[in-house]
Amino acid sequence: MSLGNVSGKIIHQFVIGGFDTLDRPLTVGIVILCIYLLVMLSNLANICFILHDKRLHKPMYLLICNLAVVDMLYSSSACPTMIGVLVAGDKAIAYVSCFIQMFVFHLGGVMEMFAISVMAFDRLIAISNPLRYQSILTNVRTLVLTGALWLVACAFVAVMPATVLSLPYCHSTLKYTFCDYSALVRATCVNPSYYFNMITIITFFLLFGTFCSICLSYIWIIFAMVKMSSKNDKRKMYSTCFSHLIVVVCYYVPLFVRTFSLHSNARIICLSLASAIPLMLNPVIYVLNTEEIIGFLKKMVKQNTSSIIPVN
Template identity: 55%
Template sequence: MTSQNVSVRVSEFIIGGLDLVQRPIAVGVVILIVYLVAVVANIINILFIINDQKLHKPMYLLICNLAVVDIMYTSSASPTMIGVLVAGVKTISYVPCLIQMFAFQLGWVMEMFALAVMAFDRLLAVSCPFHYHSYLTNARTLVLTYFLWMVGCCFVAVLPATVIPLPHCYSVLKYAFCDYPAVIRTTCVDPNYYFNLVSIIIFFLLFFTFSFICLSYIGIIFFVKLSSHSDKKKMGSTCLSHLIVVTCYYFPVFVLVILTRLGVVLTLEERNGLNIGSILVPSLVNPFVYCFRTNEIKNKIVNIFKKSIHLNIIK
């Protein structure tokens, strides 16, 4: 940026990243529907797990944690985008913008941590089926989850810590909501230093979590080969749910983060599309994958519908 830029006191930002969207109301309604379905589905998963003592097991506690992460992740940005597209509310105050940025990035990081821990859980279940419940107890699962939330907060705290001291020269955000690149581009400083700083953190987290998941599945494949045919089928069904969730999350993230840093140029529409997809798709897919591919939760839903139909017939 040139020295001609004069810093201004920014009390609110204008979200300009969605100005070129054709048929904004239609797009906003679609986002609204997907958002509501995702939130309701995740809340239902959480309620099922909390209210059923039989589901108070490490795997289901991790599913519950993933549902909490998904709700926070999609709720951090979706209401703002819906407000811009449907209601035409394009402004957001400075402090809520920073809070949104922190919540979005924390959800982004915690999604990686949650998927990595779930891969470790599946590895333990496959490799040590007889000692699984003694190695990974409910208490240890809760402590591990709490620890990861603390670590996630520490990583993400770097972002507002680097933004708050900087002077701002612009009040228009180029992207669809208050994420870090959008906010840092409104400052009067050269953004490359801050982008490189955050890229180091992101690459570390992506490399660590994705490598951990891959290594876990290498171990799972090894132990599955040694198992009987019936055990292989059961293990494959259990791990497929996690693989679907991992793919839905990491694919857009790798395109957005890694390929763009390697020189791939995305238009504003392409970047916003990938951003929206990376927020909504995992949060929508995750609860349904675990509802329909986890027998205990699926059977519970079926029983509820059967009871509801039976009561309606009696009436």
């Protein structure tokens, strides 16, 4: 890993070159733009619904708010750059901005795993200890747990800029669609194997660690549901877990799929859309499977309709 006498050049900005082989960049850019706007608006609406209604100030909904914040951060880290390249043709990104984008993007990815995992833990407590749920997982404990996860995620992700900041750079063109760890390492003058192996170990630990924790939580939940005698209770438990299971599938399946080698153009589209589509679906899934939020929306529509229609 010794750099020896390797010397690089001073880089003031990078050029995003990952879309250079794309046949219809404008079409892909417009699709990403539409998805990005939907991600931001839907997640923002979800947060507003929960904050507005005091009945939703519960641990489960606080975790949904946290997931919405993570989705917005994760999407905003990469989508604006890709949209700028594809739609406006602006391929340049400043050196410091590139490192900030890398940190925020990977922080969003790690926090997405943590947020989904802690939501599975929340469902586990609610189903296995329904009578003690409110005393075990209070709002204060939920906020403390969420804050701790953000700190742990920052600690993991801080390894990335710490390892590449001091490396010499030989290339200013990034053969990727935005600034992530792989793009910056491949732009350096050093052999990237050591750095890729190090991040692979961390990624493996986080990806399979969080996925296994979710699987174990649901195995425990299934055992708890089998012991239930009431079909009505089982139906309620199923409905509370269904939305979360969809979120797990929508996020982890693209992550596992991205590990396979694809044609360059297909891989670019997969990488671009996989970081946006699951984030767009999350708020929709929770709205459609949460009775309180649906009730709040119906109430708003009824109030707006009554204010528009004049009373005789």
